[in-house]
Amino acid sequence: MDLTVKNRYRSALSHGRPKHARCDDFTLRHPPMDPGRRAKIFSPFSALRGFEEAIDEKRKLYVEKRELNEEEQQDLNRTLSFLRERTANLRLARQAHITAVVTCYVPCMDENHEAYGRRGSYETVTGTVWRVDPVLHKTILIGDKEIEIADIAAITIGEES
Numbered sequence: 001m002d003l004t005v006k007n008r009y010r011s012a013l014s015h016g017r018p019k020h021a022r023c024d025d026f027t028l029r030h031p032p033m034d035p036g037r038r039a040k041i042f043s044p045f046s047a048l049r050g051f052e053e054a055i056d057e058k059r060k061l062y063v064e065k066r067e068l069n070e071e072e073q074q075d076l077n078r079t080l081s082f083l084r085e086r087t088a089n090l091r092l093a094r095q096a097h098i099t100a101v102v103t104c105y106v107p108c109m110d111e112n113h114e115a116y117g118r119r120g121s122y123e124t125v126t127g128t129v130w131r132v133d134p135v136l137h138k139t140i141l142i143g144d145k146e147i148e149i150a151d152i153a154a155i156t157i158g159e160e161s
Helices: 003-015 025-029 035-041 051-059 070-086 090-096
Strands: 098-107 120-133 139-142 145-148 152-160
Touching: 070 090, 070 098, 070 120, 070 152, 090 120, 098 139, 098 145, 120 145
Parallel strands: none
Antiparallel strands: 098 120, 098 152, 120 139, 139 145
């Protein structure tokens, strides 16, 4: 950078911010921005929406679905039978108000991940048991989440109210 450019910037810096009269032509054409709106200009933003979530999804570790042994399968069947009796219809489910903690297998739904269609993760769902349908749909309704019985790894029943 040559000396004349440095001097030009130095002289502009020494003058400071320009001052305008309240009703001059420049101020009427370019009114000052209120500080609240001005702050929005400099607030941070994400140029790529969903990018951080996509990166986090790629970091997620997926596992193979494990098969239950015979004893675990029998315990699961007993628990499902107990829940089926207590939630045979909506009225019984409301009266029983059984809270359960279900650990279930959720397959990878990211088509761009190497685990898609092959592996998944285990999630825990807690809520009130509303319906157990082991015959027709083969699902259990916990809160507002419907879970396939084949994907259940464990069920723990909480206290009844």
